[in-house]
Amino acid sequence: MSTSHNRTIIETSDLSVQFRMERGTSKVLDGIDMSVYDGEIIGVVGESGSGKSMFADSLLDAVVDPGEVTGDVTYYPEDGEEVDVLELSKDELMALRWNEISMVFQGAQSSFNPTIGIRAHFEETLKAHGRNVEEGMEHARDLISDLHMDPERVLDSYPHELSGGMKQRTLIALSLILDPNVLVMDEPTAALDLLMQRSILSLLDDIKDKYDITIIFITHDLPLVAGLADRLAVMYAFKFVEIGLANEIISSPSHPYTRALLKAVPNMDRPLSSMEPIEGSAPDPVNIPSGCSYHPRCPISTDECTSTDPGFERVSDTHEAACFHWERSMEEVPFQPPEEESVGLSADQPHDSYAVTEGDSIISVENTSVHFEQSSGGIIDSLLNEPKTVHAVDDIDLDIYDNDVVVLVGESGCGKTTLGKTIIGVQRPTDGSVKYRGQDIWDARDNVGDVQIPYSYIRRALQIIPQDPGSSLNPNRTVEASLSVPLKQWAPELSTQDRKARIHGMLDRVGMSPPEDYAGRYPHQLSGGEKQRIALIRALLMNPDVILADEAVSALDVSLRVEMMDLMLKLQEMFDTSYLFVSHNLSNARYLAGNADGRIAVMYLGEIVEIGPAESVIQNPQHPYTKVLNWSTANLETDPSIEEPPVRGIDIPDPVDPPSGCRFHTRCPEARETCTKQKPDAVGASHSDDHRVSCFRNYPEDHPYWSDQELAADESESAESSKREVSVE
Secondary structure (H helix, E strand, C coil): CCCCCCCEEEEEEEEEEEEEECCEEEEEEEEEEEEEECCCEEEEEECCCCCHHHHHHHHCCCCCCCCEEEEEEEECCCCCCCEEHHHCCHHHHHHHECCCEEEECCCCHHHCCCCCCHHHHHHHHHHHCCCCHHHHHHHHHHHHHHCCCCHHHHHCCCHHHCCHHHHHHHHHHHHCCCCCCEEEEECCCCCCCHHHHHHHHHHHHHHHHHHCCEEEEEECCHHHHHCCCCEEEEEECCEEEEEEEHHHHHHCCCCHHHHHHHHHCCCCCCCHHHCCCCCCCCCCCCCCCCCCCCCCCCCCCCHHHHHCCCCCEEEECCEEECCCCHHHHHHHCCCCCCCCCCCCCCCCCCCCCCCCCCCCCCEEEEEEEEEEEECCCCHHHHHHCCCEEEEEEEEEEEEECCCCEEEEECCCCCCHHHHHHHHCCCCCCCEEEEEECCEEHHHHHHCCCCCCCCHHHHHHHEEEECCCHHHHCCCCCCHHHHHHHHHHHHCCCCCHHHHHHHHHHHHHHCCCCCHHHHHCCCHHHCCHHHHHHHHHHHHHCCCCCEEEEECCCCCCCHHHHHHHHHHHHHHHHHHCCEEEEEECCHHHHHHHHHHCCCEEEEEECCEEEEEEEHHHHHHCCCCHHHHHHHHHCCCCCCCCCCCCCCCCCCCCCCCCCCCCCCCCCCCCCCCEHHHHHCCCCCEEECCEEEEEECCHHHCCCCCHHHHCCECCHHHHCCHHHHCCCCCCC
C-alpha cells in the first residue's frame, strides 16, 4: 500500500503472541503483517482486549512471561543494517530501547520512582546509556520547555508534586531524551482530562516535526487520534481489519466493524438518535471464531465469512480492509445520519422540547461549600506550619427533581466528585445545607432539631455507582453474595429465595443472561462493562430516589459507553430514579442528559459556572470555560493541530489558593480587570432563562466589564499553573 511515506522503519510479519492457560491457549495477537513508515503518526485503534498493547510490547520484544512471541519484527535504521528485534540479546535490546525505539506507557504515575526526583530520572537514564549528562540535561530542559512547562520547576520536583498532565508530559520528555527514531505510545492520555489530552496531541504534532520521529499512537478512543494520525489501523479480535489514511477511514470506512464503531462513538456534532451500540461482544481469545472473527456480530456476513479468514482487499492505493464484502458494507452498513438531518441550536430557537421541572425538589443544595485542611508535609511541618485549606466546593446552589438527570462536567480537581458526594450525604459540607425532601441531611444524621425523615431512610434513598466498580466489589464474593449484602441490611424481611429471585431478575434486566451463570461469577470473571452493571444493580436494589454515577462510563471502551448510558436511561424509566452523573467528557454528558431532557452543569474550581438544558449548553456555550471544554472534546472531523486552545494556561490553578474574582480569569482569553476583582453572579443566557451562566460577558453593556481593558497576556496567564495540583476529585 503506497503512502506519502516511502521508507519503512518497522515491519512485522506473521507476528503472534499467545499465553498457555489452564482453559486453553489464549492467542492475543494473531498473524500481524504491518509496515510503519518513517516520519508518520499511525494510530492503532481498537477495543480493550483487542491486542493493541500486545502489538506495542511486541515491537520492543517486551511481552511479559509466559507470553510466547512468534513471527518477525524488523527495524530499519536510516544508516546501518536492518535489526531483527526478536533475535536480539538482552544487552542488544537495552541498546535498542530508548536509543532507537522508545515507549510511553499508560499511567505516568507508575512509570516514575516515587522516592527520587524528576532530575534524577533524567540523569540516571543518560548515565545508563553512556550519554554526556550535562549535554543531556540541556536537551531535557529544551524538551520540557517544548511541552509547555517550566524546566527547573519540573526537574526540582518529585513525581507526586506534579499534576497528572504534567507527569504525562514529563514522561514524554523522558522518552525522548536519547533522541529515538520511533516513539510507541500506549494509551498515553487515557487517565487525563479532555483538555489535557487535546493539548498533548497538539504538542505531539509539533514534537514529531521538530525532532523528526515516527509515532505509533495506541488508543481505544478513535475520535481522540483521528485528527492527529496520518494513518489509522483498526484492530479487532487480535488482528488488524482496516488500515489506511486517516481521512479515508473516517470519511469512507469499509470494514463493517469500523463503520459500527464510528456509529457507536458519542459525538458532539451528530444527532443523538444516530448513535447506537455494537450488537454482541468481542470474542474470547481462547475461543476465537473460525473464518472472519467479526462474523458473529456482522449484519452482512455470509457462509464464506464463517469458514474462511479474509485477507486484505484493496479499497484504494492507500486503504485496505480485511472483508470479503467491503463494497456491500459501504452501501448496507450506515455509520452516519442522513445529510438532511442536522444538529444545532440557533440562539432564537425555542426550547419547548426541554423538560421544565416543577414542584418540590428531591435534593436542594443551598450556599453549600466544602473545604479540606491539607497538612504541609511530614510530622515536623504539621507541627510548625498552619494547614492549608483546599477550596473543593464553594457556594453551590442546585436542585434535583424527580426523574431528573444532572451531569456535572469539568476538569479533574474542579470538585465534581466532592459535590456529588456532598449531595448524596456522604461528605459533610463546611457551610450551607443539603436537604432531602426538605429535611436537612446532616441534622438527620446528628439527630438535631425536629427530624421528620430518619437518616437511615435518606441513606437508602441516595445511592452511588463508584468510579471504579471493580475496587468496590469483594474479590472473594460471588456476584450473588455481593448483591445480597444490601438486601440483607435494608430488606431483612426477604427470604433467601426472595433475595435470589430479585437479584436474578435484575441481572436479567441489565442483559446479564443467563442470570444463574453471572450470579455465580467472581469479580475477576467479569468484564469492565459487566462490573459497571453489577454496581448499577447494587444501587437500584435499594429503589433509590437519586443515584450518583461517578464517571460511570469513563473506564469503558467508547463502543460500550452508549450501551451503558442507554441501559441507565432504560432503568430510570423502570425505577423512577434520578441521576447525578459526574463526567469529564462533554460527549458523554450530552448523550445522557440530552436523551433524558436533563441539564449539564459545568464546574470550575469548586463553582458551577454554567448550567442549562443539555443541547443549549452544548450548542450555545456562554461561559469561556465551557467553550474550552467544547474545544477539547475531540470529534472525528477535528484536527487537533489546526486550532489553538481558547485558554491561556493548560494546568488548572491550585484550589488551595484559588484566584480572586472570577476564578477562570487567569486562563480566560476574554478576561478584563473587573474579572480579577469581582465574582460574577449567575444570570440567564440571552436565548433561554433555563440556561444560566456566571460570566460578565452576559451582563448588560453598561456594566464596568465592557469599559475595562483586556488583561495583557502576562497578567492573564496563570502563575498558578506552575503550582502543584491538589486533587479534590
